[in-house]
Amino acid sequence: MIKKFLDHLRFNRNYSEETIRSYSTDLKQLEKFIKEKSISCFTKADAQNLREFTAFLFKQKYGKTTIRRKISTLKSFYKYLVRNAYISNNPTDTLLIPKKEKKLPNTYTVDGVFRLLDSIDTQTFKGKLHKALLELMYSCGLRVSEVSNAEINGFDFNKGYLRIIGKGNKERMIPVGEKSIQAIRDYLEAPEYLQVRSKVKSRPIPLFINEAGRKVNTKYIYNLVKKQSMLSGNGLELSPHSVRHSFATHLLNNGADLRSIQEMLGHSSLSTTQQYTHLNVNKLMDVYDKAHPFSKK
Numbered sequence: 001m002i003k004k005f006l007d008h009l010r011f012n013r014n015y016s017e018e019t020i021r022s023y024s025t026d027l028k029q030l031e032k033f034i035k036e037k038s039i040s041c042f043t044k045a046d047a048q049n050l051r052e053f054t055a056f057l058f059k060q061k062y063g064k065t066t067i068r069r070k071i072s073t074l075k076s077f078y079k080y081l082v083r084n085a086y087i088s089n090n091p092t093d094t095l096l097i098p099k100k101e102k103k104l105p106n107t108y109t110v111d112g113v114f115r116l117l118d119s120i121d122t123q124t125f126k127g128k129l130h131k132a133l134l135e136l137m138y139s140c141g142l143r144v145s146e147v148s149n150a151e152i153n154g155f156d157f158n159k160g161y162l163r164i165i166g167k168g169n170k171e172r173m174i175p176v177g178e179k180s181i182q183a184i185r186d187y188l189e190a191p192e193y194l195q196v197r198s199k200v201k202s203r204p205i206p207l208f209i210n211e212a213g214r215k216v217n218t219k220y221i222y223n224l225v226k227k228q229s230m231l232s233g234n235g236l237e238l239s240p241h242s243v244r245h246s247f248a249t250h251l252l253n254n255g256a257d258l259r260s261i262q263e264m265l266g267h268s269s270l271s272t273t274q275q276y277t278h279l280n281v282n283k284l285m286d287v288y289d290k291a292h293p294f295s296k297k
Contacts, residue, residue, distance in 0.1 A: 001042055002027045005080050014169050018145040018218075026073040043081065047091040050074060054095060064098045071097050106236045108246040113138055119232035125192035126211065130224055132180075132187035133208050133216065136162070137240065139180035141247030141265050143167075144218045144240040150207040152188075157181060166266040174264055248273070 006024055009015040015023075033053050034045050053074075057067050071092075078092045108116065117134055121127045137147050146164050154163035160181060161173050184207075187193065197205070199213025206215035221240055229238040236242075248261050262273040289295045 001081070001086065002031070004084075005077055008080060016145070016165075016167055016169060019167070022069065023073050023076075026070045027077060029070070030074065042077075043087050045091060047094050050091050050095055065100075068097050068100065071095055106238055106242050107249055108234065108238065108242060110250055112232075112234045113243075113246060113250075115232040115234060116228055119228060122186065125187075125190050125196070128183075128187040128190050129208060129210070129216070130228070132183040133221065133224070134228065134243070135180040135183040136176065137221075137243045138247055139177040140164075140174040141244045141251075141261075142174075143244060143266075144221050146266075147208065147221055147240070148206075148216055148218050151204045152207045153204055155184065155207060157185070164266070168268075170266065170268075172263070172266050 002024065005027070006020050009020055009023060010017075030053060031042070033056060034042070034049060037049060037052075039045050039049060054067070054071060057070060062070070075092045075095065078087070078090050081087050082090050117131065117138070120131045120134070122131050133147060136142065136150070140162060142150075142164065143166065146166055150162065150164065155176075156162075160176050160178075162176050163171060163173055165171055192211075196209055196211055196213050200206070200209055201213070202215060208216040210216055210220070218240075225238060225240050225243065229236065244265070248265060251261055251264075252258070258270060258273055262270050265273060267273045
C-alpha cells in the first residue's frame with residue numbers, strides 16, 4: 001500500500017523525491033506503531049488508533065511543524081485508500097492538525113553573511129567546494145535540497161544563471177551573482193576537481209561533489225552551515241534555511257519587489273514569500289518618514 005501510494009505521488013502528482021522520502025518515513029513510522037498495537041493492516045486502524053498515534057508523536061516531543069506534516073501525510077494516505085476502495089470510511093476525518101507556528105528562522109545580517117563566507121579557508125579543495133556551495137546558496141536563496149540536487153549542466157557561466165528543479169519538479173531560472181560565479185569557477189578549476197569528477201558514477205553529474213566523487217547530500221550541507229556559522233563568530237544556531245531567509249530579507253530591505261523574490265524562491269503563493277521575509281523597524285521608519293504627509297511634522 002505504501003509503495004502504491006508513493007508511486008501515485010511520484011508519477012501522478014509529480015512530487016519531488018525529497019517530499020516522497022518524508023511521506024515514506026512518516027508512513028513507516030505509522031506502520032511500526034500499528035504493528036506494536038497488534039493491528040494487522042492500515043485498513044484495520046480506526047480513528048481512535050490514529051488519535052493514539054498523534055498523541056504518541058506529541059510524547060516524542062516532535063515540533064508542531066513536524067507533527068503537522070505527519071498528520072497531513074496520514075490524511076493524504078487514507079484519502080488515497082478511500083479513493084481506491086481499500087476502505088469505505090476515512091478514519092483521519094476527525095484528526096485535528098495543530099495550528100501552524102509563525103516562527104521565523106534566525107537570520108544573518110549582511111555583515112554576518114560576509115563573516116560566514118570569509119571564514120572559509122579556500123587553500124584546499126574542500127574549502128573551495130564549501131565556498132562555492134555557500135556563495136551559491138546565498139546568491140540564489142536555494143533550498144538545501146536544491147543545492148544538493150543542482151546539476152553542472154544547469155549552470156550557465158556566460159549568461160549568469162542557474163536552472164533548478166524545485167518543489168513539485170518545477171523548473172526555474174535564477175540569476176547568479178558575480179562572486180558566486182567566481183567561487184564556482186575556482187572550485188571547478190581546482191586540480192583536484194578532475195580527479196574527483198573521474199570517480200562520479202551518477203548521471204547527470206551533480207554540481208557539488210565531495211572527495212569520494214559523491215553528490216553532496218543535505219545532511220552534509222546542514223553540518224557545514226552549522227560548523228561554519230560557529231567558526232565565523234556569528235554566535236547563532238543557524239541552518240541552510242537561515243541562509244535562504246537572509247537572501248530574501250536582504251533583497252527586500254534593499255528595494256526588491258516581493259513578486260521577484262517570490263519567483264526566485266520558487267514559491268507558488270505570495271503569502272508564503274511574505275512569511276519568509278520581514279522588514280526591520282528601521283526600514284519601516286524610513287519608508288514612513290519618506291512617504292507619510294504627517295511625518296514631516
